[in-house]
Amino acid sequence: MARLLITSVVIIALVLIGLGDIAIPTIQAYDPPSIYNYGRGGYSELVHRLRVMGYEFDSIDNIAKLRFYEPSRWILIIASPDRDINDREADEILSWVSSGGRVAILNELGTTDSILSRFGIYLGRPGGGVETVRCTIDGKEYDVIYNIYSPMRINNEPGHRVNIICGSPEYILGVSIDMDSVIVIPDSSIAINEVLLKGYGDSSLAFLLSIARGRGILFYEGGREYLVLRTSYLLKALMIIPSILSYMVNTAYAHGALAISIMISVIFVFASFILASSLGMGYSSRRRGVSKYSTKDIISRGAERWRRLAR
The missing domain is CATH 1.20.5 (Single alpha-helices involved in coiled-coils or other helix-helix interfaces)
Known part of the structure; x- marks a missing residue:
């Protein structure tokens, strides 16, 4: 009897929730380069290795929270956000950088154009395939695995110094801006789970750590799209039973x-x-x-x- 009563209460609760049509974010869409994504395109393995190696790391979901992190101790990683970074957010990021912070933009999409355009950097059409790209930083060379990437075009803006660190002048696949305060790599997949777990991403990881230069690594996790489960779907599922x-x-x-x-x-x-x-x-x-x-x-x-x- 008690079991029947509990079942009835659960069914009534599901019906009421379904009538409310509540939207519940579930999993991240599009297999993004996120530290919370354990799929092929996620950064969960990267975080695991950082933890094992003793690196300090954290994440923020809002650019406004940058002010809580001392610029001289952190590097901000922006890896292909799904939504555009607006001009106000770009101002906050560059203000933080001017105070001693560093930022690495790993993005083959156009969602960080509000930052890149200020340095005269523009991304081409995403394409390519899996290949090894030679990158040089601090006098050391690294063979970095690229997947889907966007070659860059540079229109030098006055007051900024842009150096090519990956690819060639004819095929630019990585730049350093203003004494490495801003690093731009037009591919977010250089340290994804698929690369690191297959064992041929060690050089890519070493390159990423060389960019950090011993700083704590701060991941920007805002601007992600989520698949949404609506509670009305539960009600529709329940209605299948009387229909049958x-x-x-x-x-x-x-x-x-x-x-x-x-x-x-x-x-x-x-x-x-x-x-x-x-x-x-x-x-x-x-x-x-x-x-x-x-x-x-x-x-x-x-x-x-x-x-x-x-x-």
């Missing part, structure tokens, strides 16, 4: 008395099975409550109790 029953009844009625008899028999057998299971579980639970004492033990305990009362 209605279809069964209509089909049986259309095929005459024999079909109706078969349907009723099936329902009766199913209901009897559920009832028998419930009664059996209740009986077994009651049996379990006294099974630890034998009949002899019960009689002995009763006699002892009677002697104590008679004293």
Whole structure:
């Protein structure tokens, strides 16, 4: 009886929630380069390795939170956000950089154009395939695995110094701006799970760590798109059950008395099975409550109790 009551309450609750049509964010869409994504395109393995190596790391979901991080101790990683970084956010990032912070933009999309355009950097059309690109920083060379990337075009802006660190002047695949305060790599997949877990991403990881130069690594996790589960879907799923029953009844009625008899028999057998299971579980639970004492033990305990009362 209690189980039936609980089931009824759960069904009623699901119906009420479904009527409310509440949107519930579930998983990240598009397999993004996120530290919370354990799929092929995520950064969860990167975070695991940073933890093992003793690196300090953290994440923010709002650029406004940058002010809580000391610029001289952190490098901000912006890896292909799904939504554009607006001009106000770009101002906050560059203000933080001017105070001693560093930022590495790993992005083959156009969602960071508000930052790149200020240095005269423009991304081409995403393309390419898996290949090794030679990158040089601090006099050391690294073979970095690229996947889908966007070659860059540079229109030097006055007051900024842009150096090519990956690719060639004819095919620019990485730049350093203003003494490495801003690093731009037009591919966010250089340190994704698929690369690191297959063992050929060690050089890519070493390159990323050389960019950090011992600083704490701060991941920007804002601007992500999420797949949304609406509670109305639950209500629609529940409505499938009466729809199936209605279809069964209509089909049986259309095929005459024999079909109706078969349907009723099936329902009766199913209901009897559920009832028998419930009664059996209740009986077994009651049996379990006294099974630890034998009949002899019960009689002995009763006699002892009677002697104590008679004293």
